[in-house]
Each structure stands twice: as structure tokens, then as C-alpha cells.
Amino acid sequence: MNKLVVRCTAGRNVILDGPGTLKIVNDGVTIAQAIELPDAIENAGAMLIQEVAKKTNDLAGDGTTTAIILAREMLRFGLSAIASGANPVALKRGMEKTVQALVRVLKIKSKPVNGREDIKAVASISAGNDDFVGNLIADAIAKIGRDGIISIESSSSFETTIIFEEGMKIDKGYMSPKFITNPDQSTIVFDNARVLVTDQKITSIREIVPLLEKTTQLGVPLLIIAEDIKHEVLATLVLNKSRGITNAAAIKCPGFHEGKKAILQDIALMTGADFLAGELGFSLEDATSDQLGVAQKITITSNSTTFVADPTTKAELRARIAQLKKDVAETDNSYLSRKLSERIAKLSGGVAVIKVGAHTEVELEERKLRIEDAKNSTFAAMDEGIAPGGGATYVHLTKYIPEIKNSIEDPEERIGADIIGKALLVPASTIANNAGVDGSAVVEKLLACEWEIGYNAMTNKYENLMDAGVIDPCRVSRCALQNAASIAGVLLLTQAVLVEKVKQPKPTVPLLPGISP
Structure with missing residues (x-):
């Protein structure tokens, strides 16, 4: 942990020598994951640091360098206290109580993101003070919400651009190109379409004849979404389409297992259709036109289908989105949270694709990492608000340490509070040092300043960082602090390390007597 190349990314870049190519990165988690030390015990420490960075990245999407710096300093000060006779269990309890209290302060002090300028500022800072990236993310959020x-x-190409996709998009295209209505673009475009949603396999044309007849009478197209459609049924649909008798198309169910069911439920909700699930005993032959959904517009390509919701389903959509947001807030599973967020985005009809261009592969990878960090920081800021950046928030939080210590009775637990307080000064000091300024002098001056005042490394000034646009998402600051304290506390209670014995590689050729390998 003492071999901290990561800390120089608080303002600077690092070159990674990867397999076949070099990478220039400013991202703590990417650098941490690239580290593998020859000493088994040292490598165990590196793997724990990787875990701090990974967890922070999963929860907040940024702040990995800060989390690593904090973890290292908490561990360093903690080991020093233990060497002086402090009880490690009491230290850990004191650290946990202090972090909990500081998180409450952070939530009170946070300010909501208001408008485009705040979004641009958060994204720019996270991307390494890149205003182009800041404007890119701000434009995307303004469009998709x-x-x-x-x-x-x-x-x-060499240029970086944004493409906006309207509606809910799923990764399934038409089952036959003979359904195409727009030959120039090889797409099917339906307006005011009816939608059949089922997870059953259609094995006979008789199962859907009543629905085909009704939509033909109404003069509206029909999209069939099913687990599969028997070849003879599909051939009949194509034949009737080519003769102008019916206007229908078919796609297979998207997703797998439980994910498939969730997507079909979302499509049914968006279109107002009944989800004709086989496990619930629904029969396709008994289905009526009232159980079909309605979409304002449907666009189908060879590999995707996009639905634009009919205005009549907007109220139900808002209710489902609110429920999914509640589910996201209640889950600790990062994978589930990401999948729920994707469903929310699809139901909201807001998807922006940033196409990143560059002149070299090295530049492309570096730019994509910056934009990814900027995106994650922006959404984190919109969720939990913003605070002064540049490490200033942590410095100002240390002013609450004396009050927290007064609420702790155990004197050794109070040492844990001091450990957190000392560690919180290091990120601001590191940023200043990397900018060529005396970090300890910067910290000393910040301790005498108000909450929103900090050191701006770009202008070499002490100023209101909120007004200057030097801001951090509170979620990033919170997760970095909590995860660093968590891993440091575990390590302070660790007595021994067990590692696998390194086996000597066998010689590739047989050894001959008297001849050294």
C-alpha cells in the first residue's frame, strides 16, 4: 500500500504498459487493477486496495483515487496508534462512529444540482477540467433528462458526437426481412400500432387469426412479440403481408430468464397491453383486441425495436418509473441497481449515445475513461447533491471532529476519530502537491476558511469553489470515505496473512547429470 502510484492521479496522468498497447489514464480504479506485485504479501495489500477502488466505482462511478488515498492514510495512522498501545477494536469502533457522523453532516451541507452550469461543472472536473466533456454531458442530460x-x-471518425435515441429500445429485430416497410433504410415503421405481448410460442395461425382480423378491420398494423413463431405461421404472416391482406410483423422476446419477463412487463406497461404469460394460464386463442397494447410509433431494424409510447399510457409509465426508482434506492446489489436503472431509462424514453473519436487508440481509451467518469459523477451529483471539490469538503469536515469526539465516551475510540480527521486532510494536500504547491500550507489555510472556500489548483487561488465550478458529487465523497474506513478497519484487526506458496516452475527440458539448467 505504500507503493501508491495511484495518488499521483489526483491531478496527473499515469501511463500503463498493457498487452500490446500503452494506456494514458487518470482513473484510480483502472490503475489499481493493473497492479500486481511479485511479493505475495504485498500483492495481498494491493488486492485490498483494488477492492476499495472497485466498490467505490460500483457505487459512485468516480472518486476511486480519493478512496485509495484515504484508505492508505487511515491504515497508516491506525497502525501507528496500535504500535503505541491502542486497542484495534476500539479504534475501528471510533472510526465507524466518526464516519457515520460525518456522512450526516455531508448530507446536510450538500446542495442540489441546479441547471446546466452545475451539471457542466461536475462533468468537467471529473474529466480532468475538460470543458468539452462537461458541455457534452450537459447537452446529453438536457435532452434525455x-x-x-x-x-x-x-x-x-476522429470527432466525438452525440446521437439521441427516442423511445424504449430493445435488442431484438424483425424475424423476417419480408416485413420491411421502408426498403431504403431496411426498417419497419408502424404508426398507431397494436402490440401483442406474450412469452408463449405461437404454433398455429389459428391462435392469432382473431387479432389479425380485428387489426385489419381497424386499419392499424400489428406487432407480435412472442417467445418464438413456428415457421409455417411466420410464412403465412409474410404471405398475407405481401398480398396486402394484413399489416403485421413479428419479433422474438428480448432478454433471458427473469430479465426477459421484466422487459416484457415493461413493454406491456408502456403500450397498455396485457402480458399474456403462459405460466398464468393465458391462452392466445382466447385473447381479444382489448388485450393488445398501443404504440404511437414502432421502428424495427434487423437487430433492434424502438417503441414510442402513446400519450394514453403516460400516467402508468410514471407510476412504474417511481416504483423502479424506489427499488434502486433499496438494493445494495450493484448489478441489480444497474439493470433497474437501464429499465428506468428505457421507460423514460431517454437514451444518448456518445460516439468518442480520437486520432490514436491510446487517446481513444483515455478519452472514453474520462467521459465515463464524467457521466457517473454527473448522475451521482443529481442524486445526492454537490459539495466543494479539490479535497476542500474533507478538510472542512475535520472541523466537526472535536464535536464528534465529545460524544464518544471511550478514550481509545476517540483516537479512531482522530485517525479519520488526519486522513481527511490528505486528499487536498495531495492535489496541491501535484499542482506544484505546498500541500500542508494549503490545508492550514483551508482550516481557517468557510465551507465553500477552497484552493483552486487551476487558477492558483483561494475562492468560493461552488461559484468557480470546482465541485464534487456528495455521493462520490461519501462512498470514498465509507469504503476507505471500511477496508482500513478490517485491516487494523488483521493479525496474519495466509498466501499460497509459490511453486517453482518445472524445467522445460530434462536435466542432465553434471549440467546446470
Whole structure:
């Protein structure tokens, strides 16, 4: 942990020598995961640091460098206290109580994100003071809204652009190109379409004849979403389409297992359809036109389908989105949280794809990492608010340590509070040192300043960082602090390390007597 190359990314870059290529990165978690030390015990420490960075990245999407710096300092000060005779269990309890109290202060002090300028400032800072990236993220959020989703992909050109996708998009395309209505673009476009949603396999045309007849009478197209459609049924649909008798198309159910069921439920909700689930005993032959959904517009390509909701389903959509947001807030599973967020974005109809361009592969990877950090920080800021950046928030939080210590009875637990307080000064000091300024002098001056005042490394000034746009998402600051304290506390209670014995590699050729290998 003492071999902290990560700390220089608080303002600077690091070059990684990867397999076949170099990477220039400013991202703590990427650097931490690239570290593997030859000494088994030292490598165990590196793996724990990787865990701090990974967990912070999963929960907040940024702040990994800060989390690593804090963990290292908490451990250093903690080991020093233990060497002086302090009880490690009491230290850990004191650290936990202090972090809990500081998180409460942080929540009270946080300010909500208000408008485009705040969004731009958060994104710019997270991307290494890159205003272009800040404007990029701000433009995307302005279009897709707070519930939207931003996807980052490589561009085939040198330019970085944004593509906006309207509606709910799923990764399934038409089952036959003979359903195409727009040959120039190889797409099917339906307006005011009816939608059949089922997880059953359609094995006979008789099962859907009543629905085909009704939609033909109404003069509206029909999209069939099913687990599968027997070849003979599909051929009949294509034949009737080519003769102008019916206007229908078919796609297979998207997703897998429980994910498939959730997506079908979302499609049914968005279109106002009944989800004709086989496990619930629904029969396709008994289905009526009242159980079909309605979509204002449906666009189908060879590999995707996009639904634009009919205005009549907006109220139900808002209710489902609110429930999914509640589910996100209540889960600790990062994978589940990400999947729920994707569903929210799809139901909200907001997807922005940032196509990242660059002149070299090295530049492309570095730029994509910066934009990813900026995106994550922005959504974190919109969720939990913002606070002064540049490490200033942590410095100002140390002013609450004396009050917290007064509420702790055990004198050894109070030492744990001091450990947190000392560690919180280091991020601001590190940023200043990396900018070529005396970090300890910066920290000393900040301790005499008000909450929103901090050191701006870009302008070499002490100023109101909120007004200057040097801000951090509170979620990032909170997660970095909590995760660092968690891993440091565990390590302070660790007595021994067990590692696998390194086996000597066998010689590739047989050894001959008297001849050294």
C-alpha cells in the first residue's frame, strides 16, 4: 500500500504498459487493477486496495483515487496508534462512529444540482477540467433528462458526437426481412400500432387469426412479440403481408430468464397491453383486441425495436418509473441497481449515445475513461447533491471532529476519530502537491476558511469553489470515505496473512547429470 502510484492521479496522468498497447489514464480504479506485485504479501495489500477502488466505482462511478488515498492514510495512522498501545477494536469502533457522523453532516451541507452550469461543472472536473466533456454531458442530460441513460461507444471518425435515441429500445429485430416497410433504410415503421405481448410460442395461425382480423378491420398494423413463431405461421404472416391482406410483423422476446419477463412487463406497461404469460394460464386463442397494447410509433431494424409510447399510457409509465426508482434506492446489489436503472431509462424514453473519436487508440481509451467518469459523477451529483471539490469538503469536515469526539465516551475510540480527521486532510494536500504547491500550507489555510472556500489548483487561488465550478458529487465523497474506513478497519484487526506458496516452475527440458539448467 505504500507503493501508491495511484495518488499521483489526483491531478496527473499515469501511463500503463498493457498487452500490446500503452494506456494514458487518470482513473484510480483502472490503475489499481493493473497492479500486481511479485511479493505475495504485498500483492495481498494491493488486492485490498483494488477492492476499495472497485466498490467505490460500483457505487459512485468516480472518486476511486480519493478512496485509495484515504484508505492508505487511515491504515497508516491506525497502525501507528496500535504500535503505541491502542486497542484495534476500539479504534475501528471510533472510526465507524466518526464516519457515520460525518456522512450526516455531508448530507446536510450538500446542495442540489441546479441547471446546466452545475451539471457542466461536475462533468468537467471529473474529466480532468475538460470543458468539452462537461458541455457534452450537459447537452446529453438536457435532452434525455435525469432518468435517461448515456451510452459511450467508439466512433469510426476522429470527432466525438452525440446521437439521441427516442423511445424504449430493445435488442431484438424483425424475424423476417419480408416485413420491411421502408426498403431504403431496411426498417419497419408502424404508426398507431397494436402490440401483442406474450412469452408463449405461437404454433398455429389459428391462435392469432382473431387479432389479425380485428387489426385489419381497424386499419392499424400489428406487432407480435412472442417467445418464438413456428415457421409455417411466420410464412403465412409474410404471405398475407405481401398480398396486402394484413399489416403485421413479428419479433422474438428480448432478454433471458427473469430479465426477459421484466422487459416484457415493461413493454406491456408502456403500450397498455396485457402480458399474456403462459405460466398464468393465458391462452392466445382466447385473447381479444382489448388485450393488445398501443404504440404511437414502432421502428424495427434487423437487430433492434424502438417503441414510442402513446400519450394514453403516460400516467402508468410514471407510476412504474417511481416504483423502479424506489427499488434502486433499496438494493445494495450493484448489478441489480444497474439493470433497474437501464429499465428506468428505457421507460423514460431517454437514451444518448456518445460516439468518442480520437486520432490514436491510446487517446481513444483515455478519452472514453474520462467521459465515463464524467457521466457517473454527473448522475451521482443529481442524486445526492454537490459539495466543494479539490479535497476542500474533507478538510472542512475535520472541523466537526472535536464535536464528534465529545460524544464518544471511550478514550481509545476517540483516537479512531482522530485517525479519520488526519486522513481527511490528505486528499487536498495531495492535489496541491501535484499542482506544484505546498500541500500542508494549503490545508492550514483551508482550516481557517468557510465551507465553500477552497484552493483552486487551476487558477492558483483561494475562492468560493461552488461559484468557480470546482465541485464534487456528495455521493462520490461519501462512498470514498465509507469504503476507505471500511477496508482500513478490517485491516487494523488483521493479525496474519495466509498466501499460497509459490511453486517453482518445472524445467522445460530434462536435466542432465553434471549440467546446470
